[in-house]
Amino acid sequence: MSTLLAQNPGRQREAKASRTRRLPIQGQQLALVVLIALLAAVFTTQSPEFLSVASIENLLRSASMFGIVGLGLTIVVISTGSIGGIDLSVGSMMALGGAIGAGLLGTAFGAANPVQLPAALSMLIALVVTAALGALSGLLISLLKLAPFAVTLGMMSVARGLTYLVIAWAIGSSNTAGVTFSDPLFDVFGLGMVGPIPTITVLFLVLAALIAFVLKATTFGRSLFVLGGNAENARLAGINVRRTIIIVFALSGLLAGLGGLILTGRLSSASPLAATGYELEVIMVAVIGGTSLAGGRGSILGTVLAAILVSEIDTGLDMMNVDSFYQYLVKGTILVVAVVLDKAYQARSSRKLVQQSA
């Protein structure tokens, strides 16, 4: 039997394939690092201010905010990509989280302020609500087998509507300009520093490390990759698919809520129109970071780097006084390039599989 096996003709090919296999993903992250450095050089030559402390701090705060929400989306796409998993509601969830967090404080200027809660409690409630709404999306997707695109598109609208309601209730008028306030705990998001690094960047990196650990080293994380590769496969391996999908969308809601609190803290204001269109920014972060929309593949390091890249483009082009329309153009182009690279990688690996099985 061993001689038969030793004659396996595919063996050289297999060995070769395994050696080259991991390169593209690492290559993608390497490409991000190079791109970040390259853009930094370009921006600095165009506008030396780019390398100032204030500018870098601003860049990091922005990257941390999008990055934290992007972590949730990365998990959603890794684990449910095989069933078209996406969370379009993250932008509205950010707005809702911010509105609840600011609205319950009762310190808004010139407003009704029906309740006055400590900042920590109002933030907690904001996170619970956004996580619960995320879980509801997950429940609808897993229980009724609805398309994640449709469910989260609905949730995007629902959360936006709730944001209006919360703010109207907080300021006691349907003239929903927004809640402007001042709160020391919220100020930490916009001003707090740990040494030379913004507090929220530390928070972002800790969360990223934690999630990377969960994905790589826990049974739950493993089951997310299995589920994202093929839902039937996961089910036959005894994984509770329904529960996993609910948890994943709840996490996405929770992290979006946190991102919303950060946004609100940085602006000292919660607006019903806050974070409009941010879902696209966040999806971009996940995809540019190398997370495959087909599911089963993705990296937290990639998401972190992509969050930095996207914020770098925003900040740099802002400083060069480039019209924001061009920013859309640049980011869109990079997104499409990232997807093309991903497609090429997939085509290559499936071609290898075919050769292998032939």
Next chain:
Amino acid sequence: MVASSTPQPLLRMEGITKSYGNVQVLHGVDLEVGRGEVLGLLGENGAGKSTLLNVLNGVIGREGGSVLIDGQPVEFAGPKQAQEAGLAFIHQELSVLPYLSVAENIFIGRLPRRKGMPWLVDWASCYRRAGEILERLGVRIDPRTMVGRLGTAEQELVEIAKALSMNARIITMDEPTASLTEAEIERLFTLMRQLKADGVSVLYVSHRLDEVGEICDRATILRDGKIVTTVDAKTTGSHALATMMVGRELSELFPKTEHERGPETLRVSDLSTPKLKNVSLTAHRGEILGLAGLVGSGRTELARAIFGADPITSGEIFVEGEKVTIDSPGAAIRHGIGLVPEDRKHQGAVLSMSNAQNISLACMSKVSRLGQLNRGAERQEARRLIQDLQVYPPRAEQETGRLSGGNQQKVVLAKWLFAGSKILIVDEPTRGVDVGARAAIHGLINDLAGQGATIIMISSDLPEVMGMSDRILVMHEGRVAGELARKDFSEEAIVMYASGLEPTTSGPEPAVAGLEPTREGSNA
């Protein structure tokens, strides 16, 4: 209309050869269909029927041989050319578009256009012409009906109407009656007789041998990619046909080891699902229970139902004498049941993950504490199993998708060894696996039974299932049609049961409980 009564056959295939990779599937097949003849094409699963039909209809190319229509050699670059030459292929899985009307389905891709405005569809003419064709078939269906609202039989009639609308002269029907009821089959047969009268020829593939005598003029039997013989379908009985289909000695050697049959480990009683009807079975410690039957007879459905992959509508499952509730694969795994599924690439192994990750997949708790994986222990356990099972290349970190089919299958088996399954259901464990790995997998299954596992083995390969099993259940249309003890194994008996007949030529098996005559109507 016997063998040589047609002077010039409408269709003639000569010396057709075809191979996939190193495996030759067709070894010089000759076949003739006369004008207005219904020719039955019979053979076991894997005999090469589908390949032959695909070659004929231009779906795949052939390597050697020629196809002649009306004595003229033809070459098809694709299915479209075959259609233009008057061939139509009605697949077992119907290819109708459910959300389009009957008329649209009939004329799809060549809807009649308005005169002078060729960018507009001439709906009036479309419905009128569809109506004419349906009328010619004696079918009363409104051409405006959405096809999805029709029954399976009517959908099939729409396919036939489509074939006729293209002036098809040779219609291939691959198991057209597989999902039809008795009355629907009669209707189809009436239609086929009418087609015959109109001079249309039919190449008819069916596993229901009783039907072959009823509708076919002649029957050609294919075995292992070669034509065995062509016989008069009217005078040759089902039993004789079955014998000719099987017709080979148990030539391949299987390392059957005898082991003691222990106490009952699994009992399934009156299990029903939409595809299964009151299936009961028992399996024992150290036993290999074979599950034979045709593709679609409910074997895979039974495996999935026991494993909790598909919901059951009624019935009970007992593991080691205790009634258990299996409502998910997770529950089955907890009760020590494992499933090596038929579709290895999509259900068995996660191809993008490493061997170690695949092996620990069904029982990650074994190498984790409080949800945290001990990846060192995981790799170590995986290496041990990879060595035991001789997976090549023997690397725990190797991506499973890069392995050959046989080695992937070993990884799937290793997964259940790791999970410590006591009852292992293997569905076509050696399909698409080369000879060497095949023997290794057979050896492994034997070893597992020898160590006290209960194995339920589904296989369409009769020598395999007979060589490996201690006992065989034969399924037919969602039921257990017969049970054979090892001493009574014969390919004829299995084929008979699988075709819904009772084996009468070989010694009748008195211990067949629960054998119900199926489809009595057409057994006449």
